[in-house]
Amino acid sequence: NAGVTQTPKFQVLKTGQSMTLQCAQDMNHEYMSWYRQDPGMGLRLIHYSVGAGITDQGEVPNGYNVSRSTTEDFPLRLLSAAPSQTSVYFCASKSRGELFFGEGSRLTVL
Amino acid sequence: KQEVTQIPAALSVPEGENLVLNCSFTDSAIYNLQWFRQDPGKGLTSLLLIQSSQREQTSGRLNASLDKSSGRSTLYIAASQPGDSATYLCAVDRGSTLGRLYFGRGTQLTVWP
Numbered sequence: 001n002a003g004v005t006q007t008p009k010f011q012v013l014k015t016g017q018s019m020t021l022q023c024a025q026d027m028n029h030e031y032m033s034w035y036r037q038d039p040g041m042g043l044r045l046i047h048y049s050v051g052a053g054i055t056d057q058g059e060v061p062n063g064y065n066v067s068r069s070t071t072e073d074f075p076l077r078l079l080s081a082a083p084s085q086t087s088v089y090f091c092a093s094k095s096r097g098e099l100f101f102g103e104g105s106r107l108t109v110l
Numbered sequence: 111k112q113e114v115t116q117i118p119a120a121l122s123v124p125e126g127e128n129l130v131l132n133c134s135f136t137d138s139a140i141y142n143l144q145w146f147r148q149d150p151g152k153g154l155t156s157l158l159l160i161q162s163s164q165r166e167q168t169s170g171r172l173n174a175s176l177d178k179s180s181g182r183s184t185l186y187i188a189a190s191q192p193g194d195s196a197t198y199l200c201a202v203d204r205g206s207t208l209g210r211l212y213f214g215r216g217t218q219l220t221v222w223p
Contacts, residue, residue, distance in 0.1 A: 043201075043211075097161055098159045099146075104153050
C-alpha cells in the first residue's frame with residue numbers, strides 16, 4: 001500500500017515554463033487536495049477535489065490548474081511559472097476526517 | 111476566519127522529559143482536530159485524529175486532548191526520545207467533505223541525548 005505518491009520530488013523551472021506535478025493515491029479516497037508550504041506562511045490550500053470530475057479552489061489558487069479524471073490521480077498544473085511559486089508542494093487525500101500526505105515536491109522557479 | 115496558533119514555536123529538551131505542545135484555535139465550531147509530525151524535507155505524518163464526539167486520543171507515548179469550549183488542544187509526549195525530534199503541527203476542520211483544514215505553523219521540537 002503506497003499511500004499518496006508525488007512526482008517529481010525536485011524540479012527547477014525557468015520563469016514562464018509550464019509543468020505538472022503528479023499525485024496518485026491507492027486508498028480509494030474521494031477527497032484530494034494540494035497544499036503549498038512556505039517558511040513563515042505555513043500550509044496553504046491551493047485546490048481540492050471531492051471526487052472524479054469535481055474540483056474547487058482553495059485559499060491560493062491563482063496560477064494553478066487542476067483536474068480529476070479518476071479517483072486515483074489529481075495532477076497540479078503550473079501554466080506559466082513565476083518565482084513566487086517557488087515552494088514545497090504537498091498532495092493529500094482525506095478519509096473520515098483524517099488527512100494523509102505525500103512526501104512533497106520541491107519546486108524552484110528561477 | 112479560523113486562526114490556529116501553536117506555542118511554543120520551538121522547544122529543546124533533554125531526553126526522558128515529559129512535554130506538552132499547545133494548539134489554540136479562534137473558532138470553536140470545529141469538527142476534527144489532527145496532530146501531525148513533519149521531519150525535515152519530508153511530508154506530514156498523521157499522529158492522532160480527534161473527531162467531534164471525542165475529547166482525547168492516545169497512541170503509544172502520545173496523548174492528545176481537545177477542549178472545544180476553550181479552543182485548545184494539547185499534545186502530551188511522555189518520556190521523550192531523540193527520535194521524537196521533528197516539527198509538530200495541529201490542524202482543525204469543520205468536518206464536511208468540502209471543509210478545508212486550518213494549520214498552525216508548528217512547534218519545532220529537539221530532544222537531545
